[in-house]
Amino acid sequence: MKYSIHDGPGIRTAVFFKGCPLNCQWCHNPESQRYDQELFYWPDRCIGCGQCLANCPNGAIRTLSGKLEFRRDLCKVCGACCKVCHAGARSLVAKRMSVSEVMAEVEKDLIFYDESGGGVTFTGGEAMMQPAFLAELLKACRKKEIHTAVETCGFVKPEILQTISAEADLFLYDLKLMDSQKHQAYTGAANDLVLANLRWLAERQAEVLVRVPVIPGCNDDQENLHQLGEFLTSLPRVKELHLLPYHRAGVDKYKRLGREYLLPEVQAPENEQMERIKETLEEYGLKVKIGG
Ligand code: SF4
Ligand code: SF4
Known part of the structure; x- marks a missing residue:
């Protein structure tokens, strides 16, 4: 995706990886959840x-x-029908690309990165689920002095996170729920690893921007907000938090993929509700922004 302004500083190119170890019920990129x-x-x-x-x-x-x-x-997802459908009713979700092919796309926008303080964000899915490929891309960007960010759900092996942290300039770290059982119910996995990895990054002085998707009825309750505030203030260097209001832009994609959307009743939060959540978290001394 070109000219993204919600995936880190400045104007950025977002490179989407396919495959994610979590299965968040509200995911607005369901096409990036599966590996195939x-x-x-x-x-x-x-x-x-x-x-x-x-x-x-x-x-x-x-x-x-x-x-x-x-x-x-x-x-069998062979793609033959996509090639002959001139009405655009059928398309494959992803394509295989080499490091040099991705870099060729990325480098087309060098001028925008330079002028805006932007760069490239590797997202998904979970980019760290293809660690060797991601590491090569990060190294290639560093050689060209392109700023890099890795957006992560945090549910990755610590050794992979440690390797990638040596190459990435910034982590956009998504934190969903503080209660591990609820995390398991809504995302398919407990949150111990997610919290431990975030603490590791913070203690190693990596550049980390924490982002919380606000899902009404799921993680906007006072208990979760206060646990979040307490956890974040216990981390060195994490002083800023971005709240990402839930939206329904991805709901249609589930139909296009032939899948069921599991949160049909959830609506985007009102501005006043977002402001109240922001104020609650600011009480912990955090700099809180609404939006990416
Ligand atoms: S529907 Fe399209 S992608 Fe699926 S098997 Fe037939 S030609 Fe291939
Ligand atoms: S327009 Fe309809 S019938 Fe024609 S190729 Fe596309 S999906 Fe098939």
């Missing part, structure tokens, strides 16, 4: 030309009562 290739399908864009039906080698597209039916369970 996936297919986006927009039925409302389909003009019924039948090209996909004629070109699918796996019988995943059929006609049923005169209408096209997509059988995702039979789809």
Whole structure:
């Protein structure tokens, strides 16, 4: 993604990695959660030309009562239908790229990084789930004097975090829930590793910006906010916190992927609610900003 202004300082290029060890129910990038290739399908864009039906080698597209039916369970994600769908109703989610291909894209925007104090943010998914590739990219950026940020959910092996921390300029560290059982219920994993890794980074004096997605009814309660404030003030050097209000921009993507969205009732928080949360956390002496 080009010209991002929500993924670290200045104007940035966001490089999305596929695959994440967590499974957050509110995730607005569900296409980056799984490691394998996936297919986006927009039925409302389909003009019924039948090209996909004629070109699918796996019988995943059929006609049923005169209408096209997509059988995702039979789809092998080969991409043949995407190449012939000129209505843009079918597309593959990701593509394989080499380090030099990614760098070629990144370097197109050097002038914007220089003028705005920006750079590149490696995000996902979880970029540290492909540690060797990420490390090579970080080294290539450093050679070109491009500022780097790694956005992380923190649920990564400590040895990987330690290796990557030697190469990255900044971590955008997402912290979701302080209660480990709730963390497990909403994300699929306990939070011990997430908290321990954040403490390790803070104690090693790494540049870390903590970001908290605010999900109404999930982590905006007073108990979670106070536990968060206490934890963050116990860390050396972590003085700033960004609150990211929940939004529903990713909900449609679940349909395009043929998946169920598990939080259909959750709505974006009101501004007043965000201000109240900000004030609660400012009581802990933290500099709190609403937004990325
Ligand atoms: S190729 Fe695209 S537009 Fe044509 S029938 Fe298939 S999905 Fe619809
Ligand atoms: S991705 Fe391949 S298997 Fe899946 S529907 Fe398209 S052509 Fe068929």
